[in-house]
Amino acid sequence: MKNKSIPKNVTMVVGLLIAVVFITSFARAAETCFDVGENYAKQNNVSVVAAKEALKDGRAVCEVVVLREASNGNRPKREVVYLPL
Numbered sequence: 001m002k003n004k005s006i007p008k009n010v011t012m013v014v015g016l017l018i019a020v021v022f023i024t025s026f027a028r029a030a031e032t033c034f035d036v037g038e039n040y041a042k043q044n045n046v047s048v049v050a051a052k053e054a055l056k057d058g059r060a061v062c063e064v065v066v067l068r069e070a071s072n073g074n075r076p077k078r079e080v081v082y083l084p085l
Contacts, residue, residue: 033062036083041066049078056082 037051046066054063062083067076 032085033064033083036062036085037064037066040064040081040083045069046079047076053085054082060085 033051033053034048037048040046041048044066046068049065049067051062051064054061056063062085064081064083066079066081068079069076
């Protein structure tokens with residue numbers, strides 16, 4: 001029985017496809033988390049700074065960084081909230 005190996009260019013194409021799928025799913029999760037953060041911001045009168053998917057207690061959640069206006073002209077407070085996907 002001959003040893004048939006996978007050609008190098010096929011391996012590279014498969015690796016590239018896997019990378020594209022991974023990057024696309026990561027971008028989709030970030031976009032979804034930003035949408036979740038925007039909904040939270042509208043309900044709580046805060047501004048979204050950043051949002052990303054994260055693991056908390058073994059569960060996938062959205063980690064959303066928001067700014068809450070402070071009273072008396074002080075600097076806004078930075079808060080991190082974890083919201084379900």
